[in-house]
Amino acid sequence: MTPQAICADLLDFTADPGLADRDSAAVRLRPAHWLLIGADGRIVDITPHAPGDDWHKHDHRGRLLMPGFIDSHVHCPQVDVIASWGTELLDWLTTYTFPAEAAHADPVLARAAAALFVDALLAHGSTSAVVMPTVHAVSADALLDAAQARGMRLIAGKVLMDRHAPDALRDDVEQAERDCERLIARHHGQGRLSYAVTPRFAATSTPAQLAMAGRLLARHPGLYMHTHVAENRDEVAWTAQLFPQSRSYLSIYEDFGLLGERSVLAHGIWLDDADRRLMVARGAQIAHCPSSNLFLGSGLFGWGQAQAEGMAVTVGSDVGGGTSLSMLRTLADGYKVQALAGQRITAWALLHAATAGAARHLRLDAEIGRLEPGLVADVCLWDWASGPVAARRDAMALQRLGGAPSATHVPDAAALHERVFAWLTLGDERNLVQTWVAGRCRYIRTA
Template sequence: MSSVVQKTAIRGRFLDIQNSVSQATQILGQTRYIEDGLLITEQGKIIWFGDWEAGLSQLTDDMRIDHYPDQLIVPGFIDTHIHFPQTEMVGAYGEQLLEWLNTYTFPTEIQFADKNYADKIAQFFVHELLKNGTTTALVFCTVHPQSVDALFEAAERHQMRLIAGKVMMDRHAPEALTDTAESAYTDSKALIEKWHGKGRNLYAITPRFAPTSTPEQLAKAGQLKAEYPDVYVHTHLSENKNEIAWVKELFPEQQGYLDVYHHYGLTGERSVFAHCVHLEEQEWDCMHATDSAIAFCPTSNLFLGSGLFPLKKAWEKQVKVGLGTDIGAGTAFCHLQTLNEAYKVQQLQGDKLSAMESLYHATLGGAKALHLDDRLGNFNVGKEADFIVLNLKATALQQLRQERAKNIEDALFALFTMGDDRNIQATYIYGQKVYEQV
């Protein structure tokens, strides 16, 4: 693990959202833009933030200053749903969810029984996150405990905050990818003891989705959550209509898909459910009542033809929402591309997604969805110093468009519409630069 530089000073244009909100209309009042600002970090935390002139007295002669006069500095992007073992199968052709799993996903994940293979993909995966400005992610591994070890070991090299867990799956999958209710419990318990809260690592109890776990295994997952109440739960919910019908066949005694998880004690403030495209009214109410969160995954929902996530409904019901790339059904690691598609998903439903709301979901809203908004998501003093430097003019077309930008919001919207990994100038984790565009 690299050592933490005592103090780092960053000068440039800064933009963040100061506080978590409960309605989209409140975001503009919490937007903070500093044209010439200074951020000082020490031991991975923000110790001073404000205008450059006001901060001059905070500087010492020996302090290194990284100056980005022409870029825009924002909090690091937070990915609330992604699969690291699916990195190599992005863009797999022609199927919807259930067929896609059997045709592409399961054969790919079998390879992660080999720790060396898992190490190779984990290192590539972490580099791609950093290259795309993602500084925190909630990640699916595979059924193999060594896949979890590989990912946390790769993240630890950069002191990166990741949340991850071993998949629990004891039916409706190839034998080479299944565990049992008891082995899933035992393996997950050992991984929690090994990794949760060690450094910046956090653990997530990870049943793939209700159809691939027996009632006995879901009960064991609930037992783990009761024994370790500060760990996360990460799974899928209501992504595809055929999937929902299958869940109702498998669990006829429950009131619906979400009620399966709720029945086994798997909802709550650290529970994140990916997709939620087709929730029923009582499920929205349960999400709100339990303070559970949703990972909105637009590129995946479009690629697999799953449907259009009703973001406006989430605000109405006051349900926490973060943004997920959902690699490899999702088609890009980059939140800029993901937000481009998120805007279109809302347009198709007659709604809009503003630049500042997009920034919120990618940063502080994602932190809130992960119950980490006390530690991440903006530049408030005391928070962990994870942030990125954006080049708004990485291409000739972007440069032409940015010259016509009326204000910072217009410039940001153009970036979210046209941007990709070329716009990530630098990524800082815990106050240290861990990636820079060459």
């Protein structure tokens, strides 16, 4: 690969900016800087000076370059039922999700759907993701193969469900274990892929299956665990009836050896104080899914309380409960959810949770999440505005900034925040210009 050089306004984070500090020193803006990407797809240097003629140059001064977003919870097959009307979680699964997922037993359909899905992630500015396919091993193979073909960092594994699901979506403990072992051997650690042991949620696995999932994690250090927890009050009550011996919904996963520093649990709205302490003790993370929580009416996640208690929080689109693969739209909903919960959080907190923060909590911060020499060049180029209203709003923000940032005019974080917050709130995939994965262009806007 020819070495690449991209000039733009580079924005990333050197540390956690906190939830409410608009003037955080962790925000790093480098206007009109060149990001140099070597032939191996890693960042070589960042400099204000144009490189020599041996670099393939992309001059995008005045545009924004950021690390690619990391979507920490999303469902590949649910693209087919995104924006489906009118039910809460448990009914929504039965009415829409399970019928859509049953179709992915067909290898041809699974491969086509996986290709569409990963290309859609890239076209929305997400270069990495933690993904649920379906219970079918062919669905996991298709998803991981599609990511591998594009050089993406992807974490996924066959969904485990051996009860409370339609016949076409139930596995059994022995066959599921054999499938997982084969999938782990084939995909885990290959390229940029990692395998996740994936019980859908506690209610759809028997104790025997959850015990098997725990054995897989113990047998293969370095695997992830991906599931749901405490999303909906009815789900919490049902789960308590199914597992009366466990102290709480979260404790079920602890009881079966499923909580650790590579455990990603979506939602976590209805956790209690003891649950939050357990999350911190185990180093597990909550994938906050604000768009889905609003759409399904599940509740308001208390990010401020979680942060105060030391919990790791990342952000997931949760398509198809979520209504867009765009992390910008998802993050804007995250702001609204916290506002309803009585907490005003900054654009910095939101963007950090979907870039450097997610990378750190996934134990991938030596690879992705920041614009640093040595890290993989998973980067996205953005327009500051799309459409006349956003352009006007951006112009007003620039006016208050005293003009566009430059080498001689680098605004402080508090001054810059207005512009970035407006971009985040008004932006979506239409703002995305180009996506690079490991230095290779994998998406470019054509209109």
